[in-house]
Amino acid sequence: MRRSVFLGIVIVIIVIVAALAYYYYSFTTTGVPTKETIEVGTFQSLTGVDAANGIEIAWVLQKAVRDVNDKGGVYVGEYGRKLIVRLTLLDDQSSPAVAAECTEKLIKYYHVDFIIGGHDTKINTAAMEIAKKYNVLFITSFTWGFDFKAVKHPLGLCIFTNPDVIMRMWYEILVNAKAPKTLAIILEDNYDGRAVGEALKQLAKEYGFTIPVEDYYQPGIAEFSSIIVKLKAANAEHVFFHGFTSDLAAFVKQTKEMGYNWKFLCAIKGGWPIEFYKTAGRDSDYVVSDGFFHGSFPYPGAKELWDNFQASFGKFSVGSPLYYSAPQVLFQAIEKAGTLKAEKIVETVKKEGPWTTVMGPLKFDDEGFAGISPIALQWYNGDLSPIFPPSLAAKQLVYPAPPWDQRG
Amino acid sequence: MDLNLVIQILLYGVLRGFVYSIIALGLSLIFGTMKIVNLAHGTLCILGAYFAFSMINLGLDPYVSMPLLLPLFFITGICLYLGIFQKTRDPNSSTVSSFGLLMAIQTLIQIFWDPTPKTARSYFSDILIPLGAANIASSRIVLAFLCIFTAFVLYFLLRRTWIGTAIRATSEDAETSSLMGVNVKWINCIAFSLGLILACLAGVAYGTNYAFDPFVGLPLTFKGVVVLTLAGIGSTLGVLITGPILGIIEGIVGFQIGLGWIDIVAYLMIIVILIVRPYGIFGGRRL
Numbered sequence: 001m002r003r004s005v006f007l008g009i010v011i012v013i014i015v016i017v018a019a020l021a022y023y024y025y026s027f028t029t030t031g032v033p034t035k036e037t038i039e040v041g042t043f044q045s046l047t048g049v050d051a052a053n054g055i056e057i058a059w060v061l062q063k064a065v066r067d068v069n070d071k072g073g074v075y076v077g078e079y080g081r082k083l084i085v086r087l088t089l090l091d092d093q094s095s096p097a098v099a100a101e102c103t104e105k106l107i108k109y110y111h112v113d114f115i116i117g118g119h120d121t122k123i124n125t126a127a128m129e130i131a132k133k134y135n136v137l138f139i140t141s142f143t144w145g146f147d148f149k150a151v152k153h154p155l156g157l158c159i160f161t162n163p164d165v166i167m168r169m170w171y172e173i174l175v176n177a178k179a180p181k182t183l184a185i186i187l188e189d190n191y192d193g194r195a196v197g198e199a200l201k202q203l204a205k206e207y208g209f210t211i212p213v214e215d216y217y218q219p220g221i222a223e224f225s226s227i228i229v230k231l232k233a234a235n236a237e238h239v240f241f242h243g244f245t246s247d248l249a250a251f252v253k254q255t256k257e258m259g260y261n262w263k264f265l266c267a268i269k270g271g272w273p274i275e276f277y278k279t280a281g282r283d284s285d286y287v288v289s290d291g292f293f294h295g296s297f298p299y300p301g302a303k304e305l306w307d308n309f310q311a312s313f314g315k316f317s318v319g320s321p322l323y324y325s326a327p328q329v330l331f332q333a334i335e336k337a338g339t340l341k342a343e344k345i346v347e348t349v350k351k352e353g354p355w356t357t358v359m360g361p362l363k364f365d366d367e368g369f370a371g372i373s374p375i376a377l378q379w380y381n382g383d384l385s386p387i388f389p390p391s392l393a394a395k396q397l398v399y400p401a402p403p404w405d406q407r408g
Numbered sequence: 409m410d411l412n413l414v415i416q417i418l419l420y421g422v423l424r425g426f427v428y429s430i431i432a433l434g435l436s437l438i439f440g441t442m443k444i445v446n447l448a449h450g451t452l453c454i455l456g457a458y459f460a461f462s463m464i465n466l467g468l469d470p471y472v473s474m475p476l477l478l479p480l481f482f483i484t485g486i487c488l489y490l491g492i493f494q495k496t497r498d499p500n501s502s503t504v505s506s507f508g509l510l511m512a513i514q515t516l517i518q519i520f521w522d523p524t525p526k527t528a529r530s531y532f533s534d535i536l537i538p539l540g541a542a543n544i545a546s547s548r549i550v551l552a553f554l555c556i557f558t559a560f561v562l563y564f565l566l567r568r569t570w571i572g573t574a575i576r577a578t579s580e581d582a583e584t585s586s587l588m589g590v591n592v593k594w595i596n597c598i599a600f601s602l603g604l605i606l607a608c609l610a611g612v613a614y615g616t617n618y619a620f621d622p623f624v625g626l627p628l629t630f631k632g633v634v635v636l637t638l639a640g641i642g643s644t645l646g647v648l649i650t651g652p653i654l655g656i657i658e659g660i661v662g663f664q665i666g667l668g669w670i671d672i673v674a675y676l677m678i679i680v681i682l683i684v685r686p687y688g689i690f691g692g693r694r695l
Contacts (some may be wrong), residue, residue, distance in 0.1 A: 047515065049623050051523035088542075189668045217667035220627050222618045225420035226662025226670075229413050232541075246525035246619035258416065258542040275524040279619040 015103040038074055038340065040327070041106030042116040043127065043312045045251050049244075052273065053119045053273070056320035058089055059312060061116060064327035074331045077338025085331070092118055096126035103130040112338055114139065116326050121147050122191055128153050137342035142324045144195065145369050157349055157368040160327050160361070163199035164324075166374045168288055170240060170266050171207040172201075172378055173288070173388050177399040179264060181209040184236035186227060186251070189216035195270065196242050212236045219244055224251045228258045236250025237400070238264040238268065243268045248287075249279035256283050256404045263400030264288065266376070274315040277382045284379045286401035291318030291377050292388050293359065296394050302358045309392060318384060325357035329370075332356065417659040418543050423548045425655025430555040430613060431628050432635035432647045433562060434606030440579045440641050441599035443499040449607055449632060451625030455513055456481065456611025458521055458620075460528040461593030470528040470612050471550070481608040493600060494593060504651045510626065514677040517622040528615035551613040558609060559648040565602075566644065575599050579642065630675075640691015650689065 041059055045054030065087045068074055073082035088110045092099035099118055106112045107130070115131055117124040118138030124143040131138035132153040139157040140148065148158040174183065185200050187193035193216060204211055212234040215227050228251075230238065239262050241248055249271030255262060270276060271289025280287075295306025295316070307319050332355055334340065337348040350368060354361035362370040376388035378397060385395040431453060438446045446452075456477060463473035492509065496502045527533075532550050566572035574593035577585040578595045586592045614620065614628070636652055640645035657677075658670045665673075681688065 049523075049621075052525075052621075053520060055523075085515075186667075192646060215666050215668070218671050220624050221419075221667065221670065222624070222656070223424045224667070226417060226659045227667050229416050229420075229659075230663055233410065233413055234446075244525070246621055246624070249525065249527070249619045256543075257536060257545050258420070273524065274527075279525050279527045281529070310627065 018392075035076075035079055035083060035340070037299045038076070038083045038114075038334070039088065039110065039112040040114050040116060040330075041088045041090070041103075041110055041112030043090045043092040043099050043102035043106070043118050043123075045094040045119055045123070046089075046091040048092075050094040050119055052275070054092075054094070056309075056313065056317055057119055057323045060088060060305075060309070060320050060323045061089070061327060063308065064324050068327070075335050076340060077335075078340070085327075087408065088112060092123060092127075094120075094123075096120075096122045099123040099127040100130050101129040101218045104134075104378075107131070107136050112136070113328060114342070114345075116323075116330070117143065118140065120192075124148075125151055128156055132156070135342070137330075137346060138324045139330055141323045145371060148369055149367050153368075155346050157326075157329070157346065157364065157370075159322070159329065159362060159370045159372060161372055161374055163195045164203060165197075165371065166268060167196065167199040167203050168373055169290070169376055169388060171203055171209065172317065173266075174209075174238060175207065175263065176388075177211050177264075177397060180237060180400060181207065182212055182230055182236060183209050183238045183240055184213035184234065185211055185215075185240045186213070186224075186242070186245075187216050187240075188219050190219065192269075193242050200240060202360075217243070217247075219247060222247070222250050224254050225258060228254055228260050232258070232260050237262065239266070241265065241267045241270065243267075243270050245273055245276045246279065249276055252280050252283050252287060261401075261403040265401070266290070266355055271379065271384075272319045273317065273379075274382070277379065279401065282381065282407070285381065285407065286398055288387070288397070289377050289379065289384065290316070290374050291384070291386075292372060292374060293318055294323040294375065294377070294392070296386060297358065297360065297392065299358055299360045300356060305358050316384070318375075322359060322372070325359045328357045329355045329362060384386060412541050415540070416567065416650045416683065417663055419539075419544070421656035421659030422652040423544070423552055423655070424658065425550075425650075425652030426552045426555040427610075427617070427628075427651070428631045428635045428654055429613060429648050430551070430558060430606070430610040431632035432639065432651060433555075433559060433644065434603040434610060434646065435629070435632045436554055436636050436639070436641065436647050437562070437575075437599055437606065438603040441575055442493065442502065442596050444493065444502040444506060445633065446603065447503065447506040447626070447629055448513060449506075449603070449625075450515045450627065450629030451510045451517075452481075452604060452607040453611035453614060453623075453628060454620050454622065454625040457528055457615030458517055458526065458611075459594025459608075460612045460615050461521070461526045464528060470616050471532075474609070474612060477608050477612065478605050481604040482601045485604035486597055488604070489600040490595045494597070509665065510629075511580065514622045514625065521622075523622060525619040526615070527619050530616040533616050545617065547616045551617055554609060554613050555651070556648065559608065559644055561601035561604075562606075563644045571595075571598065576642070596605045634674050634678055636688075638681050638689055640688020643690035646688065646690025 038383045044058045065085045072086040075082045090102040115139045121143045123138045128138050128151045137155045145162040146176045187197050266288040268290045277284045333345045333349045335343045350364050354363040377384045378387045387397040435449050460470035496505045532547040535546040574590045574595045582592045635650045639650040661673045
């Protein structure tokens with residue numbers, strides 16, 4: 001017994017001495033703090049309901065870091081040399097609460113210099129509150145502009161849009177197509193769905209549209225027959241659908257089954273990935289989806305990113321590559337500011353620009369927000385082609401969509 | 409309202425209801441025998457759908473792959489029972505364990521497949537049967553027949569065979585059954601494994617009709633619990649009837665009030681039935 005107590009005391013003393021030695025070595029032997037890497041942290045939904053997006057976005061961010069490191073890193077004036085960027089990636093499990101925990105962990109344990117946000121407004125605003133608390137630069141690519149500004153993080157930057165900008169696009173498309181001014185709306189009953197619904201209703205007044213059917217559903221219900229009966233009863237020709245891919249695929253298949261011939265079906269979120277085509281097959285034809293990115297963009301690096309993404313995943317994405325622009329802006333701003341001081345970098349981002357990105361030139365406002373223009377794309381035979389705005393359109397909108405019994 | 413539309417609401421409600429019934433059949437068997445609300449049941453169904461999806465890549469139609477999948481699920485059931493549920497004998501512990509199982513399967517699906525939505529399109533999925541102004545996908549008809557057939561087979565098994573008698577006896581009173589020579593452990597094991605076969609059947613049928621991802625399992629379990637509660641324990645044919653009733657109610661609620669109210673009404677029905685008729689509409693004893 002006495003022997004084990006003695007051994008225990010010896011071990012404790014050794015540990016304490018080692019810790020003190022490490023502390024002395026780390027903090028006192030070097031007079032000037034050295035910096036070998038730029039530490040960038042991020043959290044993405046690698047598991048949970050949004051994992052399909054999170055895995056893609058993680059790849060995009062890793063590629064952005066790899067691309068800059070392949071060029072020797074980011075030049076930081078105050079160090080007089082290029083520094084390699086190191087990306088620390090944590091899993092937010094598709095949960096805002098976990099994203100907030102991840103942010104705290106990135107700051108306190110990984111001591112990151114900057115944080116790049118994840119996917120979804122709720123996740124990013126929860127995480128940004130933590131970044132604000134610790135005064136760490138937080139740049140996000142997927143947060144509604146009004147929500148980003150509500151957080152009032154002085155070191156916050158955001159590259160995205162607002163619901164009314166996307167919703168305005170649908171009305172513009174229908175007006176350009178000289179279509180009857182009606183639009184039925186079916187939305188997920190969640191934060192995003194409600195925000196989108198409000199924007200659609202506000203703009204309907206401005207554009208003189210009527211909304212014959214408005215309904216909200218719980219994600220994952222899979223059965224839309226009752227609402228399709230309602231759409232048929234209301235003779236609704238144009239439908240706006242907001243939801244996950246599985247819900248959109250179920251909705252589209254059931255419209256076919258129930259003989260509901262919509263002339264224009266636009267979808268946000270669910271229509272982005274190729275999985276929509278894989279689950280709905282050719283029934284996906286003529287569905288119009290929103291998107292943010294396409295390989296046909298005439299911006300530097302856009303085609304290469306599109307091709308690389310396809311080579312890695314065996315599919316395209318009109319959403320995830322948007323995230324490439326956040327590190328692009330961050331790295332350019334560091335070089336321009338010549339420092340890793342967050343305040344100076346944010347100031348530079350706001351004052352300078354436009355910044356060159358795969359999304360085109362981006363200019364930030366005084367609150368750190370850079371609005372991007374969404375695009376509309378139409379599905380046909382597994383391909384998703386830009387149809388709006390006209391300057392980026394690769395094809396013309398097919399309107400009205402042919403009735404089900406006249407499709408091949 | 410147009411009579412044609414009314415018929416469509418009722419018809420699609422009935423067909424949707426058979427999905428609930430086929431899920432509830434497996435839940436009913438496991439709950440009736442072992443008193444476990446197997447929270448992983450819906451996710452096990454979805455696992456069946458994922459296997460069927462993989463079989464398509466091997467050139468097998470989901471329904472054709474069933475002779476391969478059903479024994480696999482039966483063996484999985486034996487392993488899960490002996491590995492988990494036999495050891496957590498207390499129903500509360502077992503129910504919590506089933507939640508752990510749910511999370512584990514959900515994660516495994518994401519690892520072995522991926523989190524993106526899938527469908528297990530069958531030969532029947534694309535054949536539409538005209539019905540006035542609408543059509544019915546033949547895969548829905550197949551699902552309905554499969555559900556009815558399974559319910560009658562299960563009914564026959566439970567009522568007309570020795571093993572069914574032993575399952576029912578264990579369900580009534582495990583201790584007395586044991587004294588009468590029934591090997592309760594193996595009867596529970598068989599009942600659980602049969603429950604997994606039913607989960608596989610339900611999953612394949614679901615996957616041929618709807619898109620699925622790793623997360624749709626739990627809502628399906630909850631809908632199965634609604635049907636089970638409404639029907640009552642031990643009523644196989646009651647489960648068969650209650651599913652379509654729930655489907656019709658959901659259809660009417662979705663049309664008249666809104667899609668967002670479907671789940672609220674369904675879950676409120678559980679509370680109402682437990683207060684008004686705790687043994688369910690067709691059941692003979694309290695839950």
